[in-house]
Amino acid sequence: MVLEYNNSIPLYVQLKAKIEEKILNGTYTVKIPSEREIIDEFYVSRSTVRQAIKELVDEGVLSRRPGKGTFISLKPIDDWLGNLSSTSETIGKMGMEPGAKLLKAEESALSPHLQQITGLTSAFHIRRIRYADHIPIGIENSYYPVNLGKKLSQFNLNNITLYDVLELKLEVHTKEAEQVIRAGTVLRQDAALLDIPTKSTMLNVDRKLLDLNDNFVEFEQAYYRADMYSFKINLAKKNNRP
Missing domain, CATH: 3.40.1410.10 (Chorismate lyase-like)
Known part of the structure; x- marks a missing residue:
């Protein structure tokens, strides 16, 4: 799934929206995929993935658990x-x-x-x-x-x-x-x-x-x-x- 690289909206913002969409529609349930899996799915850099996840963590949508992954905090x-x-x-x-x-x-x-x-x-x-x-x-x-x-x-x-x-x-x-x-x-x-x-x-x-x-x-x-x-x-x- 490729993001819109020519769009004026930054890639990390687009990726953040895609992750939120997958949480809402139930594609992601307990936790989100690893950084590598997200990179492979959306064809983005690691820095883009980390910025999108950081935004979601700051908003309380996701929470990081060291050694276990990034989990969904909010339940729609x-x-x-x-x-x-x-x-x-x-x-x-x-x-x-x-x-x-x-x-x-x-x-x-x-x-x-x-x-x-x-x-x-x-x-x-x-x-x-x-x-x-x-x-x-x-x-x-x-x-x-x-x-x-x-x-x-x-x-x-x-x-x-x-x-x-x-x-x-x-x-x-x-x-x-x-x-x-x-x-x-x-x-x-x-x-x-x-x-x-x-x-x-x-x-x-x-x-x-x-x-x-x-x-x-x-x-x-x-x-x-x-x-x-x-x-x-x-x-x-x-x-x-x-």
Whole structure:
């Protein structure tokens, strides 16, 4: 597999992306191949391989074990499209420990864009960093009707799963969500919070949640690390035969 030598993107950056891709798609599982194997596969120099691996080690994606090789540190979180579940549930299903850190919980005026989505002029804004095995994986901005948000703020927002509180404590029973996923890059202030480079690729997820009576419950704008978060969906071929 040859990299694009005439591309303006440095070879080590291209190689780094290829290694990350193989981690996400499951080609590399427990550890990555040796330097010699990577050199033979991608036709690059040893210095290029070492620079790419150094970047991944610095970002926490890989870890070196002297005498044993270079191992994968991060386990991608698979979120099944089509199922309405919380981030904590998704992380838990992957055998990782979910966590959260509260950054903001307050009533705030909404931009025209958010007003159009929520039907509200102001909302209660809850902003949290999300963790998997104590590694920061994303930032979630959740907007609720003010009265509902104030009720949520009475709980310890550093430890709870918001959906569990809505359903079990506040008896707000949700029915469906409309979700949009886009690729993007991390904002500078969020990169510092997540301890990742400022140009890191992110998955931007917008989700609007409704209750059983089609009333607005929550709008969430979330940003997840692309090296730790992936989405799966099962597809079936449509049978057009009579």
